[in-house]
Structures are given as C-alpha cells and as structure tokens.
Amino acid sequence: MFLYSAAVNSDTHEQVAIKKIGNAFDNIVDAKRTLREIKLLRHMDHQNIIAIKDIIRPPKKDAFNDVYIVYDLMDTNLHHIIHSDQPLCEEHCQYFLYQLLRGLKYVHSVNVLHRDLKPSNLLVNTNCDLKIGDFGLARTTSETDFMTEYVVTRWYRAPELLLNCSEYTSAIDVWSVGCIFGEIMTREPLFPGKDYVHQLRLITEVWF
Known part of the structure; x- marks a missing residue:
C-alpha cells in the first residue's frame, strides 16, 4: 500500500x-x-x-x-487536470507534450523503457512543470529475459502488447504518449477499451 x-x-x-x-x-x-x-x-x-x-x-x-x-513535491498529476474543470488552452497542451517527449527522450537515451506511461504517472506543479514518475514497471533494454506483454494500463497499451508480442521496443512508450496527447486535447480517453479485444477493435476502427 x-x-x-x-x-x-x-x-x-x-x-x-x-x-x-x-x-x-x-x-x-x-x-x-x-x-x-x-x-x-x-x-x-x-x-x-x-x-x-x-x-x-x-x-x-x-x-x-x-x-x-x-x-x-508536485501539486497534482495530469489525470486530475484533464478531468477537472480547469481550462486548457493550446499552449498548455503543447507545453505538456513537449515536456513529456523531452523527459521520455532522456529515459530512452539511457536505455530504459518506462512501460507504464499514463496521465496519473505524469506529475505537474502550479507552473505547469511536468515530471515523469512511477518507474516500478520500467526495464532496461538489456533485460530481454523479463520483457512481458502484460504492462501498461490497457487504454495506453500499444497494439504489439495487445497481440502478446514478447519482443518490443521503445515504440510502446511513444504509442502511450500519443494516447495521452489525444486525451489532453479532447479531455476524454482516446481508446477506452473494456477488455483487450474491445481495445483492439477501437484501434482498428481508427486505422481502417
């Protein structure tokens, strides 16, 4: 706990x-x-x-x-901001995305996959400064023996994970970023699947 x-x-x-x-x-x-x-x-x-x-x-x-x-010490997280009544202008969305990508570029540059990016793991203060947190599911890219597909909250999970692919790359984190950015813009989850089959259906509907 x-x-x-x-x-x-x-x-x-x-x-x-x-x-x-x-x-x-x-x-x-x-x-x-x-x-x-x-x-x-x-x-x-x-x-x-x-x-x-x-x-x-x-x-x-x-x-x-x-x-x-x-x-x-951070004041809140991005999930609370997205689902609050606080107005978010285009500059807010751009600044949050910029900081998220900046932090993720560093994470990947030191050969780490976060594997659990979601709004509640992105901490924010009153100046709109953003920090990536919760590395409990992270792995280094050398830990290939421990790469499991059951990672990342379902709504932010890349298709290769939904299809039980045991070998994946930093692209899974980038997919999560795209889902998060869509949620910031619309203030609704991009792919709110009820289970993994429904999740895949939602994704394929957008693609095709």
Whole structure:
C-alpha cells in the first residue's frame, strides 16, 4: 500500500513528498518493483523526471518493514487536470507534450523503457512543470529475459502488447504518449477499451 504525504526538510526548508510503502517486503513482486524504481531513479538526472531526494533509513534494521522515499513535491498529476474543470488552452497542451517527449527522450537515451506511461504517472506543479514518475514497471533494454506483454494500463497499451508480442521496443512508450496527447486535447480517453479485444477493435476502427 502506498501513502503520500507532503513535508518540509528541516535542514533546507525545502518542500518534499514522502512516499510510504507499507510492508514493502511481504510481496516479492512489489518489493522488486520498489527496488527497481529506486535503482533507476538514483541514476537518472533530468528536469522532467521525478527525483529521489532521500531514502529514510529505519531506526532499527531488524524492524525494517516499511520503506519511506523522499521525492520532489508536485501539486497534482495530469489525470486530475484533464478531468477537472480547469481550462486548457493550446499552449498548455503543447507545453505538456513537449515536456513529456523531452523527459521520455532522456529515459530512452539511457536505455530504459518506462512501460507504464499514463496521465496519473505524469506529475505537474502550479507552473505547469511536468515530471515523469512511477518507474516500478520500467526495464532496461538489456533485460530481454523479463520483457512481458502484460504492462501498461490497457487504454495506453500499444497494439504489439495487445497481440502478446514478447519482443518490443521503445515504440510502446511513444504509442502511450500519443494516447495521452489525444486525451489532453479532447479531455476524454482516446481508446477506452473494456477488455483487450474491445481495445483492439477501437484501434482498428481508427486505422481502417
């Protein structure tokens, strides 16, 4: 279970967000995702990628059950903005897309596939600055043995994943970006499939 809280660094007086991962080691899959996200983000440094500020160590190692990760503090996410009453002009849409592509170019340049791009994983502040977050499903391109098709929320999933292709490239992230951009422009999901068959039908209707 994830819980987020805003806090202030008592030394720097900087506002931060603290993510609590409760009972982080009870489930091996969730534990691996947490470790993967920490390892990847500790090696990334980009204006449009969420940054890990610190990891709070437990008072006692033998009582290490919960993980506390300190991130940049952001005000909301793109999903909340899209489905709110806040007006979005063309400049807003262009700026969000520019930052998303800029951050994704960096992610791909360090040989990482995000694999779960969606509006709720794109964090935004009051200045409309955007940062890509949630790298729990990310993989490096060298991890070919772990490339599964069951990734990415269905509405943002590329056709090759819907067709159970086990070998794919960074193009799957670019497909997700296109779906997100369409949702920003129309304020409705582009391909809101009820299941994977319906999802494919919606996509083929647009193509053909």
